[in-house]
Amino acid sequence: MSELISHSQEELAALFRAELLTGVGRSVRHESAAKHASGEALYIDDRLEFPNQLHVYARLSERAHARIVRIDSAPCYAVPGVAIVITSADVPGKLDIGPVFPGDPLLADGNVQYLGQPVLAVAADSLDNARRAALAAIVEYEDLEPVLTVDEALRRRQFVLDSHSQRRGDAAAALAEAPHRLAGNLRIGGQEHFYLETQIASVLPTEDGGMLVHSSTQHPSEVQKLVAAVLGVPLNKVEVDMRRMGGGFGGKETQAAAPACLCAVIARLTGRPTKMRLPRNEDMRITGKRHPFQVEYEVGFDDDGRLHGVHIQLAANCGYSPDLSGAIVDRAMFHADNAYYLGDALVEGHRCKTNLASNTAFRGFGGPQGMLAIEEIMDAIARHLGKDPLAVRKLNYYGKTERNLTHYHQTVEHNLLEEMTAELEASCEYAARREEIRTFNARSPVLKKGLALTPVKFGISFTSSFLNQAGALVHVYTDGSIHLNHGGTEMGQGLNTKVAQVVAEVFQVDVSRIQISPANTGKVPNTSPTAASSGADLNGKAAKEAAQTIRQRLVEFAARHWQVSAEDVQFKNGQVRIRDRYLSFEELVRAAYVGQVSLSSTGFYRTPKIYYDRTQARGRPFYYYAFGMACAQVLVDTLTGEYRLLRADILHDVGASLNPAIDIGQVEGGFVQGMGWLTCEELVWDDKGRLLTAGPASYKIPTVADVPADLRVKLLENRRNPEDTVFHSKAVGEPPFMLGISVWCAIKDAVASLADYRLQPAIDAPATPERVLWGVEQMKRLQQPQGAVHEYAGEST
């Protein structure tokens, strides 16, 4: 690329006629794939350390709720290599690093609010020394009464933020008049992110009182803001740089900030480069997780199973502070309809305050919990009426022209539910397998099969509308190579690859010409977090704008220079045709440079059409919806509660895919992560508020054998996003997570077979083998009130 190879006009014309192979819609490999595989990809902990490097370790609270009576850090200094010990009093600027609402002191201030809260931090020449010193500090507490459960918080009406409701029509009247009425409840467990790279930041003090911050964060601008705040300096003194994360999943949206802020404070006080990497168990104790929810519902419906009205109460266990719980519970409420027209609906959301780590964003952002509630209701209706759950689901789908208004008064447009269900139902042979399963179950006393097909309708946009904006920066250098920067962060989802494809498409050059650079607050300022599945939608559009600006300048230059009209200048596959003359892209760039044309541009994008009035709980919070379907078949052991997922069929809607390979990776990864949330991943705390499952020895995320041998994943074809998104693609980060609900419903289906599908087993999430076995016992009890529970063991012989 550096040297200009001269080609004949014929050769250039032939290249011009060929297709660009790395533009949008192509399965271009992840930009870092080879580096991942070779071990060359650098994560923050892999960066070369400075000779005077400091390592930070935080001493964590041993109490869930207590007043700090005394902190004596003198013993820490007896450990060799200790540079400094800090408590809340040592923070030079603002102590509170709450991202939206206050409530998150960087270090405990006067009292501790959860077991695992950082109380003091030690910086030493090694992590070992910092740890030894931190554990040597004397911290005395006076216990206060902790609140550890949603039940208790609800009883005390102890909330981190006010409760909120969304309504359409008169739910109470609809419930009173409905032919059938059911009430129930459901407990939904939380989920540890288990990003493979734990939280980490590395901070270097610079001149003018500034800081260069390397942070594994989904939100560099917020880290910049909070580092500036704890130091008491303006934002322009802080530069945050983020090349890649070893996974994020929402866990590094707000909660990456604390390590960066601690490092910055220590770097300021010592003048030394400072790094903080959380050991796995500390990471799991300190940071928040997916919110556990408690659901209470009442539902009214007719003989067919059609909803007349619902009243759904969603109560989230937020932990000790608001963090993002306001928006997370809102999103749970927005998705309490999933794919269904609820009839007259009242959806209430409570944000319960407990003495646990502050729960935070996690892929789906409350949506999964809201959707699980309504899917439970669909199953309960089906069992009550003796119908196939899929029939009840389809009956309640949003219509295309009527029954298409959500309970927050957004019209569901471009609804793909019916056609996608029809396609998947046919391709996965739902009806035939339903029959096959009935036959199998009738003959199999111990093992029972279950089947479920569940839909996903997920709203795309940040529900805080102002966050739907992004910036990008593109430079074209004189050799035709391109430097690309955008406000999004790469956490594995392939965002950099997709945005590079967008720029490649605009310039019609191969992606290998495009160098992606780390997200950096000095290049693109005031960015939104890479969250809400919005990364490619927002940053892709912004980068497209930037690239188009430069391309337009090139076109105008060429038209001027070669005396042609703008329409005569066309870019294709690395070449440019100027009426009947062919140039390589770099030749045009070189000519434009000599012609004194600016080859650098920013780009900016904001999502159109969206608005939301929270006081009225009405509006259009979502630009569009993404749809998906999954059908899961499981096998359950009624003696032990163990189960296996035997087969999964998935059809998912990504509009016109920017990169099918990457999108399928998101669909499969999301599905398995969602399945993990609802099956093997269980968080357990003791009655003192201590997390007992604080490491991978006790907290089990899915492994390779949990993925079914028969996994059939397909992207919906020929369905461009009707909205004007980047090349008419759709967001794909979060929606597939909720495909995992099919597995949970299939397990319950297998258990329900024990009572001829007439009873809905009370199996909370996650459906661990133990919970499944209790569901089995419940079915047997209800089915045979006085018979021996284990009779069949003898009968089968």
Next chain:
Amino acid sequence: MIQFLLNRELRSESALDPNLTVLRYLREHLRRTGTKEGCNSGDCGACTVVVGELVAEDGRERLRYRSLNACLTFVAALHGKQLLVVEDLEQRGRLHAVQQAVVDRHASQCGFCTPGVVMSLFALQKNADGPNRERACEALAGNLCRCTGYRPILAAAEQACGAPEPDQFDAAEAETVAALKAIVRGGTELAGNDRRCLLPASVDELATLYTAYPEARLLAGGTDLALEVTQQHRALPLTIHLGGIEELKRLTPGSEAIEIGAATPLADCQAALAAEYPDFGALLKRFASLQIRNQGTLGGNIGNASPIGDTPPLLIALGARLLLRKGETSRTLALEDFFLDYKVTALESGEFIEKILVPRARLGQAFRAYKLSKRLDDDISAVCAAFNLLIEDGRVREARIAFGGMAAIPRRATACERALLGQPFEAAVIERACTALAGDFDPLGDFRASREYRLLAAQNLLRKAFLELHAPALPTRVTDHV
């Protein structure tokens, strides 16, 4: 001094802290940061490396490659071996075939688990004869990936194991074998930071050392011992490393019993035990990850005396015996008499397990074993059960039933056994035995399972064993569906 090959470079280390793990050695001492720390407890596989060691096969010595968790491996365990890490695979700017397969199949997303995945795939490729989903799942069970959902990683395994071309390691095998043979075993030690690790080369040498230093900790696979250092941050001032003692790694199928050297890795026990007792083999496949089984030993699983160790209930049910050695003297002890109380064993000071004697299967003997956990692979049992029954003429002639996870030690269910002995093998008797079983144990409830679940599941496992023996055609195990 320890000596090992770092790929092809001979490293001699005499002043390393023996409590140093290979992971920290790589990342902090050598600044080779391709190998990642994901958990530092052997549960995620991000730090997977491959170790090549000499094995005798058909009269000649060749290299065998195995995956290990670098975070659980102390540097002394490298003595006499070849260490391969992710940076070693690329050659002259070209990715190795397993790396290329990962790239081609879109098998990395965030990339943090990828170096470990690559090394597990490398070991799989070296040991597999063609693509095989079951073996790929086994090789990857200890590699957590939070992004991909694993399907593309399995596709990469299939590509990499399809028709592997000889690579630079094959080309250098003779040279590597020669270099490893030149390293002197035995009689050596590693000392640094006021800590010592002794590396005897024979059982006699071990017996002498352990008599002289009964306070030393025996380091076999170290997969549990290492956690004291990496998780509890305790020092191990004196360890005796057993990995260099070939006699302790021998497996001899005798006419009465299979004799297994105490330091035989679990991976090496699998085939022999599976041939004798298929359920033992099936359980070993779920015994932690392959990385752990490559390193962890049968003697270690017993000597560790955990109430939730998975082999002791099976071995107790089978009537296994231990050959114990102290100084010059030896004795044998039934395994069921070995466990005295929580983490307390019958071992005397300076005494160690030399061999495990597992009786051969007899005609008419029925052996069934089950492991219950939240996750299929690499999880700790909530309940582990083993039923060893001899049924003749429809009656239970012998019954040895043992459980793990039900008490402070793995032990027999004696009341349950009594309820079965001499009785007809039928449902009503099984129900009575279930009632008796409830009196045998008073389990704890914890985050793995409640007390009630453990009791009911234990009873149901007896019912399941009965069903399987009574109606063998009946499908009873979801674990068959992987």
